Amino acid sequence: MTEGRSRRPGPRIEEVARVAGVSKSTVSRVINGEKYVSERSRQAVHRAIAMLGYSPNHAARTLAGSKANAIALVISEQGSRVLADPFFAGVLRGVHAELAGRHVQLLLMMNQPLDGDDQVAYLTGGHVDGALVVSLHGEDPLPRTLHETGLPIVVGGRPLAGGSVPFVDADNFNGALGAVRFLISLGREKIATIAGPHDMAVGMDRLSGWRCGLAEHGMPVELVAHSNEFTPESGALAMEELLRRAPDLDAVFVAADIMALGALRVLQSRGYRVPDDVAVVGFDDSVLASTAVPPLTTVRQDVEGFGRTMTWRLLAELAGEEKLPQSMLLPTSLVRRASA
Amino acid sequence: MTEGRSRRPGPRIEEVARVAGVSKSTVSRVINGEKYVSERSRQAVHRAIAMLGYSPNHAARTLAGSKANAIALVISEQGSRVLADPFFAGVLRGVHAELAGRHVQLLLMMNQPLDGDDQVAYLTGGHVDGALVVSLHGEDPLPRTLHETGLPIVVGGRPLAGGSVPFVDADNFNGALGAVRFLISLGREKIATIAGPHDMAVGMDRLSGWRCGLAEHGMPVELVAHSNEFTPESGALAMEELLRRAPDLDAVFVAADIMALGALRVLQSRGYRVPDDVAVVGFDDSVLASTAVPPLTTVRQDVEGFGRTMTWRLLAELAGEEKLPQSMLLPTSLVRRASA
DNA sequence: GCCCCGTCTGGGAGCGCTCCCAGAACCCGC
DNA sequence: GCGGGTTCTGGGAGCGCTCCCAGACGGGGC
Structure with missing residues (x-):
């Protein structure tokens, strides 16, 4: 590589040991937070490290030690x-x-x-x-x-x-459950869901939450449309399917904001007003949620x-x-x- | 750390040397692609490496060598x-x-x-x-x-x-230039821009391109609104300012898709039809562009x-x-x- | 008093490489 | 023949740490 980016300049552990008035071993112990080091030594080492601006060499630690850091x-x-x-x-x-x-x-x-x-x-x-x-x-x-x-x-x-x-x-399950309970508390009675692919846990868990939320109020859990991927297009297709099956649905819980975007588009183009006719709740609270029209009510996770x-x-x-x-x-x- | 994730098992360079019937040094030379190695040795080393499944130890190379890899x-x-x-x-x-x-x-x-x-x-x-x-x-x-x-x-x-x-x-400059030329080719005559912050090169370069595109057709370059950040809100504010200054504008080049979203919202809420009344071109071709309503014409960069x-x-x-x-x-x- | 155990310390081997040095082998021209 | 290059090779000294070992010191319990 660029010839001669000369050997790393900083002080070595030996230097620190000298300044602190202890041995290399003791410095090493302090750096690695081991016990069996007197308070006096520990302090001295920390002072020396600060004074010299010492920072341990990663390669050497890794080579010598039993861990890669x-x-x-x-x-x-x-x-x-x-x-x-x-x-x-x-x-x-x-x-x-x-x-x-x-x-x-x-x-x-x-x-x-x-x-x-x-x-x-x-x-x-x-x-x-x-x-x-x-x-x-x-x-x-x-x-x-x-x-x-x-x-x-x-x-x-x-x-x-x-x-x-x-x-x-x-906690995808409880996130979804909370969303459904919220929709129910709004008085919605025909709550559908657009679920993610079967092979993703995130999709399955959110679906379970939705099911559970409806079941605990004795509501039917039939209005499920699965989408193959987390895209707006896929969400749109699922929404169309749902509307075909239940033109009178009044809420949709969508397993991802990005799919909800597609669902919104379909709803609006069919003349449904959101949220008046159909309430929509997404999941993720991504950027998309706040820029959607109307802005999306959604389940936030702390990424x-x-x-x-x-x-x-x-x-x-x-x-x-x-x-x-x-x-x-x-x-x-x-x-x-x-x-x- | 977890005690005793025992020392890395694989063969070392010495092993390779033995098998290849050469010295460590020669193996090292082959690995690092140096010259001054006979074809015979090189082949032998490569065979040995393949046979043993050897892979050089990163820490050791870094420690011994003059580069960090x-x-x-x-x-x-x-x-x-x-x-x-x-x-x-x-x-x-x-x-x-x-x-x-x-x-x-x-x-x-x-x-x-x-x-x-x-x-x-x-x-x-x-x-x-x-x-x-x-x-x-x-x-x-x-x-x-x-x-x-x-x-x-x-x-x-x-x-x-x-x-x-x-x-x-x-090439932000030419990207913007192309966008403006395109708008002009559509017959647009009053082309505004929503520019990014002054302190970002990306914003400035796109603005220059817009200016240049208008100038080469002798069109005025006054309709600039700066936004402070790349957000929909900021884009919306800028759009409002532009409409105040020129209610009859017929195109906007927005320096980022995410700002274009805000601009779209303002245009639509004021009753402008996009693209019939006002054409909008964004920049970036982010996910947002394709999910926007209407989908955004934009300048793509190969990220x-x-x-x-x-x-x-x-x-x-x-x-x-x-x-x-x-x-x-x-x-x-x-x-x-x-x-x- | 003794030994043992827990605490603290320094010395030094060695991690697996690279890179310097010295030298062998060979070619060239004179 | 000799000197001077270029090509190839091996030996071995480190790179800067960690970790093992040996030992020094002190405070119990018997």
């Missing part, structure tokens, strides 16, 4: 869809926030068409201590594959084929918290903490706008 | 906005695609409120060989600061305070190419290539939909 963020499957979703933005911010101050590198990986095994090999090859796997497609085999190698991982989004893989997810929680869970496991919850569901909240 | 992707300023933009998704994919097969790690970094100097220190501290800096805010000092430390970087988006920092950007080009440029520099272009502009294209 890095975790991977793996975007499974085409990545396109996940990333295109602003959802991912918040997650990333959360991950980063939780990592702040720790000496842990964040490596980014995506499923390339080529990769596959390479990726698993790399991840389990000692380059990272653990991985955050964002995988929306419930049947994605990667989470399980990785988990079985013994690599500590946390999956974002409940994996369908997960076995006992630790995961973090929004940043999503990333933070995943990271926290992984780091805790790496730190050897016991009795961690195998999975965690994050609360959602209803954001009321104009569409319902 | 990693590059950083730095999301400058709040990150929130950049990331929320699907724009970033494509860039990331492009970066990753370009990196495939190379033994280069991609480290992700964001500007934390806390960081600042820490980040510069880390980046110039030898942890990475170079950095891709995504910075939409033109006056962001980070690109220049990093560049001045001598760290090879490529900035995504033309930096205003950039000096001679290498950058990659969409994936953006990422690929940035990465290519950086790697080329790291490889010591000479005479690289200091900056690169990527072509845009007009996507015709219903709004114009």
